[in-house]
Amino acid sequence: MNAYTKKIKYRIGLLVLMICASIGLSVYDALIDTTALKGSIGYDFSCGVMMAFGLLSLVMLVRYTRLLRNEDLLQKEYNKESDERMKSIRAKAGIPILLVLAILIMFAGIVASYFSETICITLMVIGIIELLVSCFVKIYHIKTW
């Protein structure tokens, strides 16, 4: 449990960095003139993603902080994360690698948006479909196991 508590604290540190980065980029966007970039799909999408990450990080930060204050909740969360059945389901749905691939594809889409909107949209749709397929496979295995 000590190792898990350290892991949670490490995650809290990362989430704080994410929130600071999100706020920093929002302030930059508001103060610095980026009219040349604004309006392009890639720029708008990346702003949206950054904002979403910031909000999600805030929610996760509140959740993890609550966990550290309550031993029972921390134990339940640890049980949930280390549950063997869920680990097998996640492995079958290819979740770790699919998430990384989806993020890489979306990042490639953002970069491609500065050259071709068609490629950008195609890559983003592929990333979204990938995540949806993984989601459905996970739900299927949860129901059948």
Next chain:
Amino acid sequence: MNTRIKELRKEKRISQEDLAFAVGTTRQTITSIEIGKYVASLPLAYKIATYFSLPIEEVFDLTEFEKEIKK
């Protein structure tokens, strides 16, 4: 795989949630094990059996695996 977990839980008057918490797993996993959809790993099976102070063979029905052994 059939198990006696539900019967043993009712004797001890504990919920699936309590058992899951005690053995370090989730309620959904205990449910899946009870209805025979999921086969617990050896460490988890051992934890469950130890919780009920019984040997593994008395909690889990292992006869189907015995039949698979070719002697």
